[in-house]
Amino acid sequence: MEYIKATNENIDYVFNIVQNTVTTIYPKYYPKEVVDFFSEHHSKDNITMDIEKGNVGILVDNNQIVGTGSHDGNHITRVYVLPEFQRKGYGSFIMQCLEDEIAEKYNTVLLDASLPACHLYEKRGYNTIKHEKLFVANDAVLVYEVMERILYDIRNERKS
Numbered sequence: 001m002e003y004i005k006a007t008n009e010n011i012d013y014v015f016n017i018v019q020n021t022v023t024t025i026y027p028k029y030y031p032k033e034v035v036d037f038f039s040e041h042h043s044k045d046n047i048t049m050d051i052e053k054g055n056v057g058i059l060v061d062n063n064q065i066v067g068t069g070s071h072d073g074n075h076i077t078r079v080y081v082l083p084e085f086q087r088k089g090y091g092s093f094i095m096q097c098l099e100d101e102i103a104e105k106y107n108t109v110l111l112d113a114s115l116p117a118c119h120l121y122e123k124r125g126y127n128t129i130k131h132e133k134l135f136v137a138n139d140a141v142l143v144y145e146v147m148e149r150i151l152y153d154i155r156n157e158r159k160s
Helices: 008-028 032-041 044-053 090-103 115-123 152-159
Strands: 002-005 056-061 064-072 075-081 108-113 127-135 141-150
Touching: 002 090, 008 032, 008 044, 008 056, 008 064, 008 075, 008 115, 032 141, 044 056, 044 064, 044 075, 056 090, 064 090, 075 090, 090 108, 090 115, 108 115, 115 141
Parallel strands: 075 108
Antiparallel strands: 002 056, 056 064, 064 075, 108 141, 127 141
């Protein structure tokens, strides 16, 4: 298993991982309008911009890209694992790689947690600092948590 920087050659893979996960998993938690919002928010153009900034990674296992993660500064902005590869530790591995990268420059990490992912983040030591809601099409509401983890703990754990 290897987490590496995504390149322009990986745009379609990253886009497909995100869209596949959003359309497969999110309808269990959100109305159609919110699922559509996530699909549009993680457009190919937005993914391309993030890759060009150098903020996107891909997780490769057995020569297959199974997941992706990205950040902007100390804000984790995208973590997705193909549905058939979920619950195997890939998401946690991506999170650890992103946290390690962010810890080189920042003391804390932030993320906006979707309903399906809140539990994973809580297990990793994230705390909710804010409840947010966003109105999307047809007055549907996207409710999410802004979560934070102090990265100093990660540095101390590494030294232990």
